[in-house]
Amino acid sequence: MKRNYTDKRPVKMSLFVLLAAGTMLLTARSTVLAQGIQVNGFVRNYMGVLLNDGNTYSIIQNTIDLDLVHSTERISLKANPYLYHYADAELEIDLREVYMDVYFDNVDLRIGKQQIIWGKADGVFITDIVSPKDVREFLLPDFDEIRMGVTALKADYYLGNHTFELVWLPVFTATLMPEEGSIWRPAMDFPITPEFDYSQQEVEASLENSETFVKYSAITTAIDFEFMAGYVWDDDPTMHIRKTMDPQTMQLTGLTVTPQYHRLGIGGGSFSSTLGPFVVRGEGAWYAGKYFNIADPEVTDAVVKKDYLHYLIGVDYTLWDIKLSGQFIQQAILEYDEAIEQDEFDNTATFLARRDFLRETLTLELFTYVGLNNNDALIRPRIYYDLADGLEILLGANLFLGDEGRFGQYSDNNMGYFKIKYSF
Amino acid sequence: MKLHIIISSILLTLFVLSFSSFAQKPLSGLEVIQNVYNRPEGKDQDGTLTMTLINSRGDQRVREIKQFIKDFGTEEKKIMFFISPADVRNTSFMNWSYDAEGRDDDQWIYLPALKKVKRISSDSKSDYFMGSDFTYDDLGDRHPSDDTHKLLGEETFNGEACYVVESIPKEEDYMYSRTITWIIKDKWIGLKKEFYDENDELLKILTVEKYGKINDYWIITHSKMHNVQKEHTTDMLLENLTIDAGMSDDKFTERMMKRGI
Numbered sequence: 001m002k003r004n005y006t007d008k009r010p011v012k013m014s015l016f017v018l019l020a021a022g023t024m025l026l027t028a029r030s031t032v033l034a035q036g037i038q039v040n041g042f043v044r045n046y047m048g049v050l051l052n053d054g055n056t057y058s059i060i061q062n063t064i065d066l067d068l069v070h071s072t073e074r075i076s077l078k079a080n081p082y083l084y085h086y087a088d089a090e091l092e093i094d095l096r097e098v099y100m101d102v103y104f105d106n107v108d109l110r111i112g113k114q115q116i117i118w119g120k121a122d123g124v125f126i127t128d129i130v131s132p133k134d135v136r137e138f139l140l141p142d143f144d145e146i147r148m149g150v151t152a153l154k155a156d157y158y159l160g161n162h163t164f165e166l167v168w169l170p171v172f173t174a175t176l177m178p179e180e181g182s183i184w185r186p187a188m189d190f191p192i193t194p195e196f197d198y199s200q201q202e203v204e205a206s207l208e209n210s211e212t213f214v215k216y217s218a219i220t221t222a223i224d225f226e227f228m229a230g231y232v233w234d235d236d237p238t239m240h241i242r243k244t245m246d247p248q249t250m251q252l253t254g255l256t257v258t259p260q261y262h263r264l265g266i267g268g269g270s271f272s273s274t275l276g277p278f279v280v281r282g283e284g285a286w287y288a289g290k291y292f293n294i295a296d297p298e299v300t301d302a303v304v305k306k307d308y309l310h311y312l313i314g315v316d317y318t319l320w321d322i323k324l325s326g327q328f329i330q331q332a333i334l335e336y337d338e339a340i341e342q343d344e345f346d347n348t349a350t351f352l353a354r355r356d357f358l359r360e361t362l363t364l365e366l367f368t369y370v371g372l373n374n375n376d377a378l379i380r381p382r383i384y385y386d387l388a389d390g391l392e393i394l395l396g397a398n399l400f401l402g403d404e405g406r407f408g409q410y411s412d413n414n415m416g417y418f419k420i421k422y423s424f
Numbered sequence: 425m426k427l428h429i430i431i432s433s434i435l436l437t438l439f440v441l442s443f444s445s446f447a448q449k450p451l452s453g454l455e456v457i458q459n460v461y462n463r464p465e466g467k468d469q470d471g472t473l474t475m476t477l478i479n480s481r482g483d484q485r486v487r488e489i490k491q492f493i494k495d496f497g498t499e500e501k502k503i504m505f506f507i508s509p510a511d512v513r514n515t516s517f518m519n520w521s522y523d524a525e526g527r528d529d530d531q532w533i534y535l536p537a538l539k540k541v542k543r544i545s546s547d548s549k550s551d552y553f554m555g556s557d558f559t560y561d562d563l564g565d566r567h568p569s570d571d572t573h574k575l576l577g578e579e580t581f582n583g584e585a586c587y588v589v590e591s592i593p594k595e596e597d598y599m600y601s602r603t604i605t606w607i608i609k610d611k612w613i614g615l616k617k618e619f620y621d622e623n624d625e626l627l628k629i630l631t632v633e634k635y636g637k638i639n640d641y642w643i644i645t646h647s648k649m650h651n652v653q654k655e656h657t658t659d660m661l662l663e664n665l666t667i668d669a670g671m672s673d674d675k676f677t678e679r680m681m682k683r684g685i
Contacts, residue, residue: 040513108679117539144537161677219678221520221530224543274528277547318547359477359555359656389485389509423510 040424041066048417050183051397058183058415059137060087065096076101080149097149108156113149116167118215118228120270120281123350123367124329126310127228127268127285130167130213132235134176138184138410139369139378140398148173162218169211172203174261175235187409194241194255201259203233223273228285230266237261238291240301258301262291277317281327284311296339307334314350325352347372348406361386369407376402378410394419453573453589456607461568463612466641468494468671472664473504475556480655485509487554490685494671498523500565501676505685512554516681519546525569534681541678550599557628557649557658559599570594576604581615584608600627611635611642626652639667 042065048058062085070077077100084092099112116130123143125133131147139146150173157164178184188194203209213230237259244254268285287308294304314327329348336344349372354365363384370377382396397416402408451459470492477485488507493500499522506515514536521529529546549561571591579586586606593600601624606616613635621627634646643665650657674680 040510042511103683108683115539119540120542142537144539147539156679158674158677158679160674163678217678219532219541219543224532224541272543274530274543274545276528277545279543279545316545318545321551356555359552361555386511390511392511421511423513 036070038069042421042423044419044421046419048415051414051416052412074103106158110154113151115147115149119283120272121283121312124312126283126312127270132173132175136176136178165215167213171205172209172233183413190255191252192255194257197256197258203261223271225271227269232264232266233261234264238303239293240303264290279316281314293341294339295341322353322355343373371405371407374402374405374408376405376408378407390423392421453575454568456587456589457568457573459612460607460614464641466639466667469667471662474661476659477556478657492675503676514684518681541681557651557656581606584615586615613642638665
């Protein structure tokens with residue numbers, strides 16, 4: 001989220017807040033430890049500078065993230081409160097997760113707000129759609145911070161290394177989008193400035209509107225695999241667009257955009273296996289009845305419902321101590337209509353290279369998303385260094401290449417950033 | 425009668441000679457290493473592993489792991505839960521290794537930040553484990569068939585009568601050109617091991633600081649790996665050891681990797 005960041009207080013101010021909060025936490029920690037609650041977590045300072053915009057700050061964020069666990073043999077309680085303090089925005093305090101685990105011989109129940117992660121893909125969401133995403137800062141935060149907790153009942157039945165999982169979400173939680181004015185707000189191309197009507201955006205909390213997911217997964221000596229299905233809500237809203245025309249001139253005089261959520265059926269699976277020194281991964285899903293925007297004036301609301309495929313193949317390999325990983329991802333709209341705004345086939349590739357040095361205290365990493373349809377990319381070089389056990393500094397950059405597309409649209413948002421994180 | 429005496433004498437001589445030849449026949453290098461490989465260590469064991477990494481300035485970093493191992497006959501399963509440092513807490517690692525010659529291990533890692541169990545390649549056995557002086561291969565049971573073994577002789581080391589065996593890997597480009605191991609004769613414990621790099625320079629020395637009999641099994645509980653080229657040492661301590669407690673097969677599952685200790 002782009003904030004004003006007119007506040008030019010020196011960096012030490014935010015570090016002071018961070019350190020003060022950390023001290024309080026550590027004091028509190030010893031108290032709760034004595035009460036049988038295990039306390040872990042981290043304290044972090046994160047500063048980002050826009051490289052194309054006079055070195056203004058894209059973010060100054062202080063974080064406290066706690067992991068509170070109380071366990072017995074059959075029951076475990078967990079809470080993951082977090083606090084984001086910004087230099088020029090309201091303090092954000094919430095619970096990422098808060099749930100209870102009940103363990104039986106072959107069954108585990110997890111009840112409460114939780115992150116549920118599926119699939120074998122890295123950095124791509126294909127069957128991994130149970131927990132919606134917080135994309136207020138695009139895909140830049142750590143993945144455990146991008147994924148939002150959902151209120152759910154999750155039941156797992158185990159048969160050795162085979163797992164049958166049922167997830168029921170009584171309440172729909174949507175993707176958390178960047179606010180208006182944010183530098184991460186996705187580009188929307190309209191001929192005139194539209195009016196937004198948010199009246200249809202609410203999905204009423206009711207039994208009829210709940211979501212259900214099932215999964216069967218196994219790990220074996222030859223292959224690991226998952227099969228999943230769900231009757232869900234699309235986490236991203238469809239933009240229903242109504243045009244107002246001047247009847248005499250036939251000129252466009254008004255646009256009303258009504259974001260609305262729709263039901264989806266989904267079925268898919270994933271696998272992972274080793275072939276000599278290679279790990280081969282694949283994941284795919286069929287989405288039944290996904291809505292797309294269409295530039296056909298005859299179509300009501302400028303939306304059309306189509307089935308859609310999303311799949312990936314990836315390979316991991318280590319060469320000269322460098323861990324390499326590549327993925328090719330394709331999204332395909334079935335029974336395509338030429339007027340649909342999204343391409344029939346949308347191709348993306350990801351590439352990761354990582355190497356540790358100095359006894360795993362220094363890590364160099366390069367992660368890249370490449371949009372093959374628009375020749376755009378997000379390049380993320382990062383250097384991690386452990387100053388001491390649990391105390392890590394991170395220097396990185398987010399470089400957006402191209403003029404359009406999922407990544408190119410942010411070409412003005414190239415940024416360098418610094419993070420310091422203490423885990424306890 | 426004379427013939428009978430001659431035949432009896434020849435047979436007796438042959439018997440005595442063959443017996444003495446059998447009694448004195450030295451073990452081969454391969455047999456010694458096979459005895460080490462086959463030394464019984466119990467059906468299952470769990471314990472806490474503490475690794476202290478000490479650099480040339482004496483600075484120390486500590487890594488603590490809870491590990492569970494079970495022998496399933498032709499395969500061995502191991503699961504490790506990382507306790508410290510804090511930034512790797514709740515990470516778990518599972519390894520299934522197989523007796524079958526040439527069969528690669530299966531390995532998985534659970535990363536709590538990703539909340540996902542990932543299959544990884546076991547090809548990186550030369551990677552150092554958690555920044556220590558032990559590679560993944562050093563920590564595992566290297567199959568005797570992976571090397572060519574030669575008995576160099578017998579020596580007394582730390583008061584123990586030992587076989588000295590040189591092992592040369594069959595695999596080209598392996599991280600060590602050879603190793604030399606001092607093995608206690610009656611216990612089949614490697615008391616000391618020297619590792620030579622690709623240029624045949626001494627790279628590391630592993631020494632056993634403490635071993636003992638637990639549940640009738642000879643178990644190494646304290647060892648040190650010293651990298652002589654980098655002046656770096658890893659002290660490895662195995663504590664709270666339980667053997668043959670009847671560990672459940674279900675300990676070695678994705679469920680347990682995610683749940684943790």
